[in-house]
Amino acid sequence: MRPxxxxxxxxxxxxxxxxxxxxxxTIQTDYKxxxxxxxxxxxxxxxxxxxxxxxxxxxxxxxxxxxxxTKTGSCTAWNNFLLSCKICNTIKGDERINxxxxxxxxxxxxxxxxYDDTGRxxxxxxxxxxxxxxxxxxxxxxxxxxxxxxQNPPSPKxxxxxxxxxTWKIASDWKEKFIDGKITEEDIIAYAKTKxxxxxxxxxxxxxxxxxxxxxxDFPGTCASCFDANNNYEPIERNPGEExxx
Numbered sequence: 001m002r003p004x005x006x007x008x009x010x011x012x013x014x015x016x017x018x019x020x021x022x023x024x025x026t027i028q029t030d031y032k033x034x035x036x037x038x039x040x041x042x043x044x045x046x047x048x049x050x051x052x053x054x055x056x057x058x059x060x061x062x063x064x065x066x067x068x069x070t071k072t073g074s075c076t077a078w079n080n081f082l083l084s085c086k087i088c089n090t091i092k093g094d095e096r097i098n099x100x101x102x103x104x105x106x107x108x109x110x111x112x113x114x115y116d117d118t119g120r121x122x123x124x125x126x127x128x129x130x131x132x133x134x135x136x137x138x139x140x141x142x143x144x145x146x147x148x149x150x151q152n153p154p155s156p157k158x159x160x161x162x163x164x165x166x167t168w169k170i171a172s173d174w175k176e177k178f179i180d181g182k183i184t185e186e187d188i189i190a191y192a193k194t195k196x197x198x199x200x201x202x203x204x205x206x207x208x209x210x211x212x213x214x215x216x217x218d219f220p221g222t223c224a225s226c227f228d229a230n231n232n233y234e235p236i237e238r239n240p241g242e243e244x245x246x
Contacts, residue, residue: 001109001138002053002198003223003238004045009078015043030076034063041083045221048196049085050104051092051142052160055196056085066103068094087158091143102135102246108226111235111246113139115203117172119165120147131246167197171204178211185211189218198222202233209233 007013009029017023017039027044031037038061047056050064064084065075074080082105084092097103102112112135114124121144123135139145146154147161154161174191177183188211192201198219205211212233216222227233237245 001051001104001113002219003108003110003226004050004104004221005223006105006221007044013040013043015039027078029078031078032076034076034081037078037081038063041081045083046219048083048198049088050082051084051088052144053197053199054085054160054163055194060086062086062089064089067097087160088142092141100134100137101141102138107246108223108235108238110199110202110226115164115199117168119161119168121145121164127246130244134244164197164200167195167200168204170195171201175204175208178208185214189214207232
């Protein structure tokens with residue numbers, strides 16, 4: 001799950017409106033109509049679901065309340081907003097959220113999880129026990145571990161596992177083509193932005209530092225400090241010295 005650097009009230013974001021005009025917007029503390037926060041959120045973190053990482057068209061992205069507004073979460077506060085696809089937002093529902101969950105704007109959620117070539121996602125067993133527990137809570141909340149033939153099968157409309165699997169196959173093929181000099185970094189980044197599934201691309205391109213660097217710099221809002229540029233851009237602790245360093 002891509003860790004993001006969410007901007008704060010008073011910060012500036014830029015986005016392009018439907019008239020192809022670039023808008024410079026100052027982040028507000030509160031948005032009376034929370035839908036008005038969608039464009040600023042897109043300017044900050046791009047057209048991607050914060051949970052499953054799928055790329056979405058603007059009209060299908062939803063402003064997602066981290067702490068559900070029906071469970072004492074603020075309906076209007078910028079610091080309670082992320083972007084979500086409809087399926088992740090629906091599945092997450094109105095569960096009460098607290099500090100017992102890893103979240104992409106607070107934790108290094110790429111470090112939290114492992115992605116594999118079957119389309120599965122699981123908690124990284126190399127991180128501290130408390131971090132594992134909180135990562136598992138997020139996985140359970142968004143039900144991202146759903147997979148056919150398991151005790152957690154997907155619903156008929158939940159193809160998130162399949163999107164990861166499909167992207168893994170494409171990314172692996174493109175890695176071979178890149179190594180053979182048949183495609184460029186620009187080709188990879190441009191396609192990755194249209195396909196989504198940032199964590200799959202970042203996992204597959206392990207060992208190709210130049211592409212990993214571009215995946216961090218070219219996907220808006222990616223938390224660069226969550227990765228060690230001197231060690232193949234491997235994930236590092238986002239909150240070192242704290243109870244939950246990840």
